[in-house]
Amino acid sequence: MSNIVIGISSGIAAFKILDLIRLLKKDGHSLHVMMTEKAQNIVSPKRIEEMTGYPVFINLFEDNFSYEQILKGKKIDHIEIAKKADIFIIAPATANTIARCACGIADDFITTSILATISPVLICPSMNDKMWYHPATQHNLKTLESYGYEIMTPASGSLACGTDGIGRLPDVKVIKKYIESILSRKKLLEGKRVLVTGGGTIEPIDDVRVITNRSSGKMGKALAEMAYRYGADVTFIHSKNTPNPPNRRVNTPISYLYIKQFSFSTSDELKIFILSQQEKSSTVSKR
Ligand SMILES: Cc1cc2nc3c(=O)[nH]c(=O)nc-3n(C[C@H](O)[C@H](O)[C@H](O)COP(=O)(O)O)c2cc1C
Known part of the structure; x- marks a missing residue:
């Protein structure tokens, strides 16, 4: 009860x-x-x-x-x-x-x-x-x-x-x-650790120009929030381009939606984050 x-x-x-x-x-x-x-x-x-x-x-x-x-x-x-x-x-x-x-x-x-x-x-x-x-x-x-x-x-x-x-x-x-x-x-997801990625990578061509894509990260954000609501321990790795990640007070243990967050820029940074988090997670979702 x-x-x-x-x-x-x-x-x-x-x-x-x-x-x-x-x-x-x-x-x-x-x-x-x-x-x-x-x-x-x-x-x-x-x-x-x-x-x-x-x-x-x-x-x-x-x-x-x-x-x-x-x-x-x-x-x-x-x-x-x-x-x-x-x-x-x-x-x-x-x-x-x-x-x-x-x-x-x-x-x-x-x-x-x-x-x-x-x-x-x-x-x-x-x-x-x-x-x-x-x-x-x-x-x-x-x-x-x-x-x-x-x-x-x-x-x-x-x-x-x-x-x-x-x-x-x-x-x-x-x-x-x-x-x-x-x-x-x-x-429903109590005891599960869920890793969600969202948003596009940004590869610099030079100091000014970059190659990126139109992925907004909104789907990843929605999935991360839902997994949290269903009781999972969630980590959300989002692009620096992602607008309004789940909580403004990121990574503080007393934040309201307690979703751990990291931001990435390049695909290399993303890879390092995923590999470091993946073995700790029950589910990995890439959006
Ligand atoms: C008879 C009466 C009924 C009220 N009913 C409501 C109501 O249903 N909803 C509402 O938002 N305010 C209502 N109010 C206004 C609130 O009581 C008022 O805005 C108050 O300052 C709210 O304080 P609180 O949020 O600290 O309780 C009512 C006021 C009176 C006198």
Whole structure:
């Protein structure tokens, strides 16, 4: 059974998360819940604590905070929860919390903890239809996707504000299915090491001119990301020409998509990388 972390922000649909918690708990999962301060206006943390058996985290600094205790125990709640997450969900995700996550603003428990996780992240936006279509929201969602987060498109229908349109939180049974698919997907390539190459080599003719090809590296990037999502330990060797490799924070152990990356220029460099990595890998894919 899995450690499921749920962040609840102050969308009107927050009360529906009680049903989601109930369903997931019934399957034997451990639920660790955090909320934004404003979400307390909609759903009671006490009620959630009774259901999950764990404290609900809202504030980064508790009233009885003591730095001496932290230094002694070497444990900080928002980091510990991020570490233990098998999946990290924000539901409902308000336009505001989506924007803060997209910008890397870490000013509350959820937005700080999410930066510290390397688990899969599922964002379930829910808001008024005009807020959903606003270019700022759409831009922020695209940014979250580029980090490797998965976004559930809201459902359409009657909204709490009295209009009809897109913005409803999907049925909690549909969210539960999505969570289950992410959790089971992670097991498919568990224990496998996958090496993917992407993009074209660049052979210099002289200091100015080169011979190369039109390979973009996009297919290799997509394969590397998918292999990672399916649980593999992935190394992606990409051309220096490849646009937007999987993660901007490459090769750092705390990067979000933890895909090891190397870049090559010439075919000789590529050959050296492949030979050095090949024997450690279960699968080699060249794109
Ligand atoms: C009654 C009510 C319902 C709201 N519902 C939503 C909503 O469904 N989605 C949303 O993005 N914001 C909604 N808001 C606005 C957010 O609560 C507001 O932007 C808040 O600052 C978000 O803070 P948080 O992201 O820290 O929870 C609602 C506000 C009120 C007063």
